[in-house]
Amino acid sequence: MTKKHIGVIGTGMMGTDIAHLFLLSGYPVSIYDIDEEKVKRAQEKITSKSKEIKEELLQVTTKIDxxxxxxxxxxxxxxxxxxxxQVFQELEQVVSPSAILASNTSGISIAKIAAVCEHPERVIGTHFFNPATKMPLVEVISGEHTVSATLEETLYIIEDIGKTPVHTKDVPGFIVNRIVTPMLNEAMHLLENEVSTTEEIDKAIKLAMGHPMGPLQLAEFIGLDTIYHFMEQIYEETKLAQ
Ligand SMILES: NC(=O)c1ccc[n+]([C@@H]2O[C@H](COP(=O)([O-])OP(=O)(O)OC[C@H]3O[C@@H](n4cnc5c(N)ncnc54)[C@H](O)[C@@H]3O)[C@@H](O)[C@H]2O)c1
Known part of the structure; x- marks a missing residue:
């Protein structure tokens, strides 16, 4: 099968690594950001890390067209x-109706993003984990209107770039954040109640569960503001205390 032309919108932390991954697998990639500095920085980061990437495979732009x-x-x-x-609406004016539109959202409902689209059947979630070049998992999320052809093509592409897709329905937090967020919260409760120290709580979970990082170290790595945001999102939609 010929490699599809990939577009990446937003060349921050995740978009840069996602573009890099596709390029490493030989896909032509166009990266787009509204911020010229960010898109240039992404280009430099990718090409300096992987000198073997063919220059003609990477296009850089600040125009969605x-x-x-x-x-x-x-x-x-x-x-x-x-x-x-807004980005999906703009994108639909530019790409062909058969193009697949994937969101790397950590937890926003795919159905809600697709609700403003003319072709919601081609909208899907592809949730990469940070750092995307290293983490093997990609959660693939079908929204209410996502059709099986969109799902099959997405699963094929994710496997083709060497990642392992896990398919999930469009529920708050999907699978990973839904399970991990309460664990991080409980670890913070234990620390707050002086049940044990940061080091001991992390050591206990690492040794008991075989996790590479303890929950408090993981919370620092993800960022407390991001975790708070996940908790609020999941609570708002489920009313389940995290
Ligand atoms: N950071 C993580 O650990 C992580 C992990 C998994 C998923 N995510 C998800 O990935 C997405 C991006 O996160 P990030 O951490 O890479 O963000 P970031 O802030 O590092 O990058 C976002 C980029 O989008 C650009 N941008 C803003 N508005 C734009 C527009 N209208 N059109 C084009 N570009 C625009 C910004 O200039 C910036 O370069 C979010 O949905 C986030 O929840 C993040």
């Missing part, structure tokens, strides 16, 4: 529903 030849687009703009909806 330049994504018109892309057939599989991953959006990685900040975690905000209105912003993502």
């Amino acid at each position: 330049d994504l018109s030849p892309c057939q599989f687009i991953v959006e990685a703009v900040p975690e905000n529903l209105e912003l993502k909806q």
Whole structure:
């Protein structure tokens, strides 16, 4: 099968690594960001890390119109529903109706993003984990209207870049954040109640569960503001205390 032309929207922390991954697997990639500095920095980061990447495979732009030849687009703009909806609406005016539109959202409902689209059947979630070049998992999320052809093509592409997809329904937190967030919260409760120290809590979970990082170290790595945001999102939609 010929490699589809990939588009990546938003060249921050995740978008840069996602673009890098596709390039390493020989896909042509166009990266787009509204911020010229960010898109140039992404280009430098990718090409300096992987000198073997062929220059003609990577296109860099600050104009969304330049994504018109892309057939599989991953959006990685900040975690905000209105912003993502606006980007998807703009994108639909530019790409062909058969292009697949994937969001790297950590927890926003795919159905809500797709609700503003003319073709919601081609909208899907591809949740890469940080750092995307190293972490093997990609959660693939079917929204209410995502059709099986979109899912099958997405699973094929994710495997083709060497990742392991796990398919999930469009529920708050998907699988990983839904399970991990309460664990991090409980670890913080234990620390707050002086049940044990940071080091001992982390050591206990690492040794008991075989996790590479303890929950408190993981919480620092993800960022407490991001975790708080996940908790609020999951609580708002489920009313289950995290
Ligand atoms: N950071 C993580 O650990 C992580 C992990 C998994 C998923 N995610 C998800 O990935 C997405 C991106 O996160 P990030 O950490 O890479 O964010 P980031 O802030 O590092 O990057 C976002 C980029 O989007 C650009 N941008 C903003 N508005 C835009 C627009 N209208 N059009 C084009 N580009 C625009 C910004 O200039 C910036 O370069 C979010 O949905 C986030 O929840 C993040």
